[in-house]
Amino acid sequence: MRIAVYGASGYQAGLVLAELIRRGAEPVLVGRDDARLRQAATRAGMAGAERRVAATDDHRGLVAALRDCAAVLNCAGPFTLSGHAVIRAAIAAGCQYVDTAGEQFYLRTVFDTFAAPAGRAGVTVVPAANDACVPVDLLARLLAEAVRPVEEMVVSHFIAGGGAPSRGSLRSLAATIDVIRTGGLTYEGGDWRTGVPPRRTSVTLPGASEPTEVTRFPLAEVVTIPRHVPVRRVESLAEAGLTAGLSAPLPPEVVDALPEGPDEEERRGQRFSYLVDAVGADGRQLRGIVRGSDTYGSTAVIAVEAARRLVADGARPGVLAPAQAFDPRDFLACLAPHGIGWRIGGADG
Numbered sequence: 575m576r577i578a579v580y581g582a583s584g585y586q587a588g589l590v591l592a593e594l595i596r597r598g599a600e601p602v603l604v605g606r607d608d609a610r611l612r613q614a615a616t617r618a619g620m621a622g623a624e625r626r627v628a629a630t631d632d633h634r635g636l637v638a639a640l641r642d643c644a645a646v647l648n649c650a651g652p653f654t655l656s657g658h659a660v661i662r663a664a665i666a667a668g669c670q671y672v673d674t675a676g677e678q679f680y681l682r683t684v685f686d687t688f689a690a691p692a693g694r695a696g697v698t699v700v701p702a703a704n705d706a707c708v709p710v711d712l713l714a715r716l717l718a719e720a721v722r723p724v725e726e727m728v729v730s731h732f733i734a735g736g737g738a739p740s741r742g743s744l745r746s747l748a749a750t751i752d753v754i755r756t757g758g759l760t761y762e763g764g765d766w767r768t769g770v771p772p773r774r775t776s777v778t779l780p781g782a783s784e785p786t787e788v789t790r791f792p793l794a795e796v797v798t799i800p801r802h803v804p805v806r807r808v809e810s811l812a813e814a815g816l817t818a819g820l821s822a823p824l825p826p827e828v829v830d831a832l833p834e835g836p837d838e839e840e841r842r843g844q845r846f847s848y849l850v851d852a853v854g855a856d857g858r859q860l861r862g863i864v865r866g867s868d869t870y871g872s873t874a875v876i877a878v879e880a881a882r883r884l885v886a887d888g889a890r891p892g893v894l895a896p897a898q899a900f901d902p903r904d905f906l907a908c909l910a911p912h913g914i915g916w917r918i919g920g921a922d923g
């Protein structure tokens with residue numbers, strides 16, 4: 575299975591290349607700088623792998639680079655700045671598309687801009703195939719089957735340890751800093767709105783005796799869940815300490831001087847908990863929880879599995895949320911060997 579990796583010289587892409595090789599796929603390294611692609615191929619232990627140079631402002635070159643690939647896995651953030659160009663090229667090349675984006679407004683524009691052209695071209699686009707959006711979106715679908723009809727879903731993220739975010743994550747945060755400071759979108763009454771005050775200011779994690787303070791944070795799941803769950807309200811939150819730390823972007827020259835991302839030991843020591851609290855129209859409450867470690871390693875596993883499934887199993891053409899493209903239980907089950915677990919419990923998980 576020939577899979578193009580766009581932005582193949584980056585940190586996340588290095589983990590994706592390793593995962594593609596582990597899964598027996600044939601990666602094609604694509605990006606804007608051949609010297610950096612060559613370094614990436616050597617680092618990944620695949621110096622002989624095919625490399626193709628195409629910048630995002632060269633539509634024809636990009637289409638040609640993707641043309642004979644079954645899928646492209648785009649790791650080139652900030653996606654707000656260059657993601658559309660890669661999707662446009664994937665659609666023109668007839669190539670299935672996934673990316674690792676977490677940028678909420680970008681994600682919304684992908685659904686708004688590319689649903690019709692992707693549908694006409696017979697291409698499936700699944701943005702935000704990352705450690706959080708995929709399992710949380712799939713879990714939300716399972717919760718919605720258990721709590722019917724659903725009135726509200728609240729998604730909250732908690733991440734402990736793991737060292738500093740990657741340089742690419744910091745650049746993506748800087749490119750979307752206004753959205754982060756204002757809390758992003760809330761889905762309410764059939765549309766996505768900005769500036770909606772949060773209903774919750776604290777969340778009690780399972781097993782914790784004290785609640786944790788949370789604030790609004792622009793998560794991708796607010797955009798994807800209402801695509802397949804009939805729900806009146808979806809809001810997204812993150813631990814207040816995390817939000818505060820990310821609301822003051824580092825100057826670009828400081829980011830450039832940082833390590834490209836956490837090392838293996840830091841990634842192994844990281845723990846994430848992603849919660850979905852569902853409230854039914856009858857007031858019934860149910861909580862779903864996804865737990866794992868290593869957000870970047872998990873993203874590599876999830877994005878590769880998403881691309882593989884689009885190629886091997888197919889999915890309806892268009893722009894799809896994870897739960898529209900993949901069977902929730904089956905996809906979540908394949909994450910268990912990678913230490914990503916999930917469960918649905920009562921109001922306290």
Ligand SMILES: NC(=O)c1ccc[n+]([C@@H]2O[C@H](COP(=O)([O-])OP(=O)(O)OC[C@H]3O[C@@H](n4cnc5c(N)ncnc54)[C@H](OP(=O)(O)O)[C@@H]3O)[C@@H](O)[C@H]2O)c1
Pocket residue numbers: 580581582583584585586587605606607610629630649650651652653655656674675676677704705706707740741742743744745746834835869870873
């Ligand atoms: N849960 C989540 O939300 C989640 C999880 C994991 C990753 N991510 C996202 O994944 C992205 C990648 O992170 P990373 O750490 O791998 O970043 P990185 O190390 O900075 O790599 C970025 C890659 O994209 C390329 N690139 C950037 N802008 C480009 C442009 N305008 N045109 C062409 N190529 C461009 C870079 O090429 P050069 O080498 O030529 O500069 C590089 O190959 C980030 O946006 C991050 O937020 C999100």
